[in-house]
Amino acid sequence: MALLEVSHLDVGFNTQLGSVQAVNDVSFQIKKGETLGLIGESGSGKSVIGMSLLRLLPMNACVKGEAFFEGKDLLTMKEKDLQKIRGERISFIPQNPTASLNPLLKNGLQVSEVFERKGHSKENSWKSALKVMERLMIRDPGLSAKKYPHQLSGGMRQRLVAGIALSLQPELVIADEPTKGLDSLTRGKTIEFFKHLEGDEDRAMLLITHDLDLAYEICDRLAVLYAGEIVEMGPAGELMDLPSHPYTRGLIKSLPKNGLIPLEGRSPSLLELPGGCYFGERCCHHKKECSCKHPQLKNSGAWQTRCHLN
Numbered sequence: 001m002a003l004l005e006v007s008h009l010d011v012g013f014n015t016q017l018g019s020v021q022a023v024n025d026v027s028f029q030i031k032k033g034e035t036l037g038l039i040g041e042s043g044s045g046k047s048v049i050g051m052s053l054l055r056l057l058p059m060n061a062c063v064k065g066e067a068f069f070e071g072k073d074l075l076t077m078k079e080k081d082l083q084k085i086r087g088e089r090i091s092f093i094p095q096n097p098t099a100s101l102n103p104l105l106k107n108g109l110q111v112s113e114v115f116e117r118k119g120h121s122k123e124n125s126w127k128s129a130l131k132v133m134e135r136l137m138i139r140d141p142g143l144s145a146k147k148y149p150h151q152l153s154g155g156m157r158q159r160l161v162a163g164i165a166l167s168l169q170p171e172l173v174i175a176d177e178p179t180k181g182l183d184s185l186t187r188g189k190t191i192e193f194f195k196h197l198e199g200d201e202d203r204a205m206l207l208i209t210h211d212l213d214l215a216y217e218i219c220d221r222l223a224v225l226y227a228g229e230i231v232e233m234g235p236a237g238e239l240m241d242l243p244s245h246p247y248t249r250g251l252i253k254s255l256p257k258n259g260l261i262p263l264e265g266r267s268p269s270l271l272e273l274p275g276g277c278y279f280g281e282r283c284c285h286h287k288k289e290c291s292c293k294h295p296q297l298k299n300s301g302a303w304q305t306r307c308h309l310n
Helices: 046-053 079-085 107-116 122-135 141-145 154-166 184-198 212-218 236-241 246-253 288-292
Strands: 004-015 018-030 035-039 061-069 090-093 172-176 204-208 221-226 229-235 298-300 303-305
Touching: 004 046, 018 046, 018 204, 018 229, 035 046, 035 212, 046 061, 046 090, 046 172, 046 204, 090 154, 107 122, 107 141, 107 154, 122 141, 122 154, 154 172, 154 184, 184 212, 204 212, 212 236, 221 236, 221 246, 229 236, 229 246
Parallel strands: 035 204, 035 221, 090 172, 172 204
Antiparallel strands: 004 018, 004 061, 221 229, 229 303, 298 303
């Protein structure tokens, strides 16, 4: 049985310009101990999916579908019931650690207060915070705990936010763009940290990233998103080595190690999606059927692809 089962997830936003359809009919499962990566260009709907699962989207969002966590629908349960799951059983690691930390509180206090809210004494909470920081490879936990967020590097702040999220040992972690904006050295340490997390067989993870190398390193499976829908999903290693969808092939070719060949064109406007294949205008294999018929997601064993060519 899957730990998380998302079915036919749709997310739209009501704006002054009209309805923006950010996520279209997305379905996936995550098993205990598994890491699923959501990859794609900016604006493909990755972060919206992660935030919708914990109902962290703004008031103008319209969410439809199902998201069962251990048999209970996260999207329809009462807020008081969701509060018992959010943070404790499902944790969210945001993509901007600087904005997520309180600049006026010392680092150790921001971790220890999680334990205090669970009824632990201040002394025991502080000791637990130091253990968490040590486990997450934060250099000199005792000294770092007495500093403020701005006194840490970007990678250390990222790990501190992760420490807060992981303090209560959640069953599922949603990590949103953990390497975004980091320099190469800090990024390398962050990848090492998430590989360490991925090795925990008791924890599942939903990794949201545009960093394909990170996804390849730590994910068991990958779901490729384009214009709010899944266009390809399969085992991480196979998908990165032998991609089936033209968009996935384009993403992989755009990596520096593969020649830095950029994808031509732009994603379609989410205010007015085309009637045929959303990727059609950017695809070098485009044919007449692609313009008039929207492709369905086809299953082939552990692989799924949305393309008329497959």
